[in-house]
Amino acid sequence: MQLLSDASRAEIDRWIAKYPPEQRQSAVMAALRIAQDQNGGWLTNALMDEIAAYLEMPPIAVYEVATFYSMYEREPVGRHKICVCTNISCLLRGSDEVVAHLEQRLGIKLGQTTEDNRFTLKEVECLGACVNAPMMQVGREYYEKLTPETLDTILDGLE
Amino acid sequence: MVNIEINGIPVQAADGSMLIEAADQAGIAIPRFCYHKKLSIAANCRMCLVEVEKMGKPMPACATPVNEGMKVFTKSPKAISAQRAVMEFLLINHPLDCPICDQGGECDLQEMALGYGNGTSQYGEAKRVVADQPIGPLIATEMTRCIHCTRCVRFGQEIAGVMELGATGRGEHMRIGTYVAKSVSSELSGNVIDLCPVGALTSRPYRYSARPWELDSHDSVSPHDCLGANIQVQSRRGELQRVLPRDNEALNECWLSDRDRFAYLGLAASDRLSAPRIKRDGEWQTVDWDTALTFAAEGIKAAGNSVGALAGYSSTTEEYYLLQKLVRGLGSNNIDFRLRQLDFSDQARLPAMPGLSLPVVEIESIDAALLIGANVRKEQPLLGLRLRKAALNGAAIHSVAAVDYAANLPMGQRIVTAPEAMVASLVAVAKALLVEGGSAPEGFAALAEKVEVSIEAEMIAASLKGAEKGIVWVGAMAAGSPDAAALRSLAALIADLSGCQLQLPGEGGNSAGAALAGCLPHRAAAGSEVDAAGLDWRAMLGAGLKALVLMNCEPELDCADSRTARTGLEQAGFVVALSGYASQAMVERCDVLLPMAMSYETSGTLVNAQGNWQGFGAAIAAPGDARPAWKLLRVLGNLLDLDGFEQFSSEEIRDELKALTGATGTIANQLRWQPVAPSVRVEGLSGIAEFAIHGVDPVVRRAAALQASIDGQGASVVRVHSTTAAARGFNDGQKVMLRTGEWSCAPMPLVVDDTVPAGCVLLRKGTEATQGCSSGFGPVELIPA
Numbered sequence: 001m002q003l004l005s006d007a008s009r010a011e012i013d014r015w016i017a018k019y020p021p022e023q024r025q026s027a028v029m030a031a032l033r034i035a036q037d038q039n040g041g042w043l044t045n046a047l048m049d050e051i052a053a054y055l056e057m058p059p060i061a062v063y064e065v066a067t068f069y070s071m072y073e074r075e076p077v078g079r080h081k082i083c084v085c086t087n088i089s090c091l092l093r094g095s096d097e098v099v100a101h102l103e104q105r106l107g108i109k110l111g112q113t114t115e116d117n118r119f120t121l122k123e124v125e126c127l128g129a130c131v132n133a134p135m136m137q138v139g140r141e142y143y144e145k146l147t148p149e150t151l152d153t154i155l156d157g158l159e
Numbered sequence: 160m161v162n163i164e165i166n167g168i169p170v171q172a173a174d175g176s177m178l179i180e181a182a183d184q185a186g187i188a189i190p191r192f193c194y195h196k197k198l199s200i201a202a203n204c205r206m207c208l209v210e211v212e213k214m215g216k217p218m219p220a221c222a223t224p225v226n227e228g229m230k231v232f233t234k235s236p237k238a239i240s241a242q243r244a245v246m247e248f249l250l251i252n253h254p255l256d257c258p259i260c261d262q263g264g265e266c267d268l269q270e271m272a273l274g275y276g277n278g279t280s281q282y283g284e285a286k287r288v289v290a291d292q293p294i295g296p297l298i299a300t301e302m303t304r305c306i307h308c309t310r311c312v313r314f315g316q317e318i319a320g321v322m323e324l325g326a327t328g329r330g331e332h333m334r335i336g337t338y339v340a341k342s343v344s345s346e347l348s349g350n351v352i353d354l355c356p357v358g359a360l361t362s363r364p365y366r367y368s369a370r371p372w373e374l375d376s377h378d379s380v381s382p383h384d385c386l387g388a389n390i391q392v393q394s395r396r397g398e399l400q401r402v403l404p405r406d407n408e409a410l411n412e413c414w415l416s417d418r419d420r421f422a423y424l425g426l427a428a429s430d431r432l433s434a435p436r437i438k439r440d441g442e443w444q445t446v447d448w449d450t451a452l453t454f455a456a457e458g459i460k461a462a463g464n465s466v467g468a469l470a471g472y473s474s475t476t477e478e479y480y481l482l483q484k485l486v487r488g489l490g491s492n493n494i495d496f497r498l499r500q501l502d503f504s505d506q507a508r509l510p511a512m513p514g515l516s517l518p519v520v521e522i523e524s525i526d527a528a529l530l531i532g533a534n535v536r537k538e539q540p541l542l543g544l545r546l547r548k549a550a551l552n553g554a555a556i557h558s559v560a561a562v563d564y565a566a567n568l569p570m571g572q573r574i575v576t577a578p579e580a581m582v583a584s585l586v587a588v589a590k591a592l593l594v595e596g597g598s599a600p601e602g603f604a605a606l607a608e609k610v611e612v613s614i615e616a617e618m619i620a621a622s623l624k625g626a627e628k629g630i631v632w633v634g635a636m637a638a639g640s641p642d643a644a645a646l647r648s649l650a651a652l653i654a655d656l657s658g659c660q661l662q663l664p665g666e667g668g669n670s671a672g673a674a675l676a677g678c679l680p681h682r683a684a685a686g687s688e689v690d691a692a693g694l695d696w697r698a699m700l701g702a703g704l705k706a707l708v709l710m711n712c713e714p715e716l717d718c719a720d721s722r723t724a725r726t727g728l729e730q731a732g733f734v735v736a737l738s739g740y741a742s743q744a745m746v747e748r749c750d751v752l753l754p755m756a757m758s759y760e761t762s763g764t765l766v767n768a769q770g771n772w773q774g775f776g777a778a779i780a781a782p783g784d785a786r787p788a789w790k791l792l793r794v795l796g797n798l799l800d801l802d803g804f805e806q807f808s809s810e811e812i813r814d815e816l817k818a819l820t821g822a823t824g825t826i827a828n829q830l831r832w833q834p835v836a837p838s839v840r841v842e843g844l845s846g847i848a849e850f851a852i853h854g855v856d857p858v859v860r861r862a863a864a865l866q867a868s869i870d871g872q873g874a875s876v877v878r879v880h881s882t883t884a885a886a887r888g889f890n891d892g893q894k895v896m897l898r899t900g901e902w903s904c905a906p907m908p909l910v911v912d913d914t915v916p917a918g919c920v921l922l923r924k925g926t927e928a929t930q931g932c933s934s935g936f937g938p939v940e941l942i943p944a
């Protein structure tokens with residue numbers, strides 16, 4: 001059974017075309033991202049195996065990539081994945097308070113998902129927005145200069 | 160060459176080489192974990208940090224290229240302090256479980272810690288623990304001990320060609336493993352045990368059985384494939400504990416196949432024969448040697464010259480030589496060791512001994528190869544490594560076979576056909592070669608008339624023709640096919656037309672030795688012709704001989720046609736077995752069982768595919784009353800009043816044979832084209848049969864860990880293509896019986912496997928599950944069980 005949709009395959013092909021033909025596996029990171037998006041934000045082993053076969057590489061080499069980068073999820077995640085930076089700049093600017101506020105408001109700890117599957121809360125390393133620390137990423141959006149008040153507004157605006 | 164100075168000693172090093180190589184050559188020790196001379200450079204353990212003049216920071220010796228005038232200090236305060244610091248970090252997460260760790264006593268980390276470690280640790284936090292994941296019956300894992308050198312990962316990627324272990328996660332969460340639950344399947348997986356510098360990967364069968372300092376090491380040679388890998392057999396108080404590779408760059412380098420490494424487990428099988436037994440009035444009796452040997456000699460003598468002998472594949476040259484001498488002394492030429500073959504029609508034209516025409520190391524430098532019915536990777540795993548190196552250097556490796564073998568190297572053209580169509584496929588290649596010039600030999604035109612030249616055949620032909628150094632390799636499936644003579648003849652023709660060299664590696668560990676010793680019906684010792692050829696094994700078993708001698712073989716499993724072997728044994732009169740084991744069939748069919756010493760228990764010589772006579776002594780004593788087969792044959796010869804059985808050592812027997820073969824101990828030979836008949840079309844399902852990688856001799860067959868491995872488990876099934884399964888309504892895993900004529904095998908699971916051509920059934924021989932089947936070739940039927 002084919003797990004990767006035709007649309008996903010077409011998009012992976014676009015990435016494969018960027019590399020020399022004998023280096024299809026260079027598209028592995030893009031392929032994992034595409035597969036993750038298709039699958040509601042997380043990767044299954046079967047999906048990774050299919051990517052391995054599609055890119056003609058050993059499955060374990062795909063697992064290595066998928067486990068190395070924190071942006072690939074191997075467990076189901078909520079509709080909104082909240083990634084809070086706790087790296088040095090954000091820490092100095094109060095990311096502790098951001099985490100505490102989020103945990104209290106959502107009723108979950110870092111690394112957990114709310115029961116209604118709306119939110120997943122994650123701690124991440126620097127996302128490169130130190131100039132407006134503290135910051136977090138929700139889905140594809142960056143939210144910067146966070147305070148408890150702005151956090152409430154942001155969360156209220158998320159379905 | 161560049162000149163450098165290490166610790167004040169001037170050293171010359173090759174351009175582009177690394178400091179650690181230069182130091183190793185000069186005999187200057189630098190500590191290391193991740194560096195290994197056969198693997199790529201990872202530079203991730205940092206243990207080899209050294210001080211280099213004019214460089215601010217300590218440099219990793221494994222990843223720092225030599226430069227003219229470089230001054231290196233491996234023992235300066237700066238180098239030592241860097242090495243000690245690295246060691247301290249490595250030990251942070253390493254458990255202090257040396258007393259219960261199998262690596263203890265031969266652990267790189269333990270040794271380095273003694274030299275570079277502190278007596279105490281400054282680290283007070285929790286240590287990292289990694290949950291274990293079993294990776295099969297051969298390798299025990301204890302991943303908490305892993306120091307992430309990635310040698311095992313690189314071995315899989317670079318050497319074995321199958322990446323099964325990987326490093327998942329990162330930072331403190333990084334771990335080595337398969338990620339998903341899975342046994343490793345590589346036929347070379349055991350090498351990671353040797354490579355692992357700590358106790359993370361250790362031998363599962365050897366686990367907790369000995370300490371390295373208690374072991375006696377004996378140099379020996381492995382008898383399971385024609386490479387003759389050099390090994391160390393290690394024992395404790397006379398008991399065999401394990402087998403390790405012995406470095407030999409010309410043969411096995413520093414590697415060993417799993418079969419060579421773990422076959423020893425079969426020596427301790429529960430049906431091991433330890434005392435002579437005779438069957439008197441239908442009752443088995445355990446007797447002393449005199450009684451048994453006299454009983455055997457009397458039985459043989461009574462048969463006159465209606466006598467024959469079958470020998471298994473992993474015997475020593477000396478044993479083969481005495482066995483044929485015995486049979487020929489009795490006035491018979493009925494002797495054969497080619498139990499895995501079915502077609503002997505070209506035996507008179509065949510080279511006097513099988514082998515390779517080029518040294519094993521030179522396989523690496525070929526630029527094209529045509530493999531005919533060859534699964535080199537499983538047949539001779541370490542020769543497969545040489546082929547893989549050639550392929551990675553750009554050689555085009557093509558294949559014509561009845562299975563699309565899973566290769567561990569980039570393959571060129573692959574022609575996968577039904578077994579009976581292999582002849583036509585080779586004719587097509589030869590025909591394509593003739594287009595480019597050369598005249599068709601006698602008898603070829605008639606064969607080629609109806610054969611169309613495919614694009615693949617044209618490409619193979621062009622590639623072989625264009626090769627500066629090309630080889631044509633006849634593998635086990637081709638040699639064991641009913642069309643073997645035709646395939647060999649065509650292989651010789653293709654080699655001739657393309658200017659390539661023909662390779663006939665031979666099955667088993669000592670085919671060359673057996674042939675040289677004259678263990679053949681048509682040739683006596685040193686390849687000399689006999690007046691009238693005797694019977695091959697198949698004819699012998701069909702002839703109802705009055706006496707039959709079996710040496711180191713289980714005919715119902717070792718012969719290419721289990722059914723013929725079984726019925727043949729029933730028809731034979733008096734059956735004497737020189738055997739390591741008392742198998743069920745032997746107990747039922749033999750009259751005398753003479754326990755013999757097996758591999759590692761006897762002295763002798765094996766002749767490998769490149770013609771080396773590799774001698775070895777006994778590493779351990781045989782169990783109970785078992786004696787070396789050459790001694791048994793010698794006594795039998797005396798009891799039968801035959802001449803020439805006065806040898807006092809295996810060396811004397813070897814020298815006797817060597818005097819006949821001449822100083823080199825090999826016989827130059829060549830195979831030429833002979834007209835062949837087109838093979839017979841098979842209606843319905845066509846059978847394909849080959850010996851299982853772990854079903855090649857009685858010892859390997861009893862090595863439980865090998866049988867439990869993926870290769871071992873995969874041998875007890877029948878395989879068909881998905882379209883064939885669908886067309887006949889079979890499901891994966893369903894139990895079926897394989898039937899040929901009126902005979903059928905015991906029910907076996909069916910596995911849907913698309914490497915088998917459509918319309919064919921693949922069977923692996925030499926296993927319990929498949930015994931009782933006929934040759935496995937020709938028309939077969941599948942019946943739901």
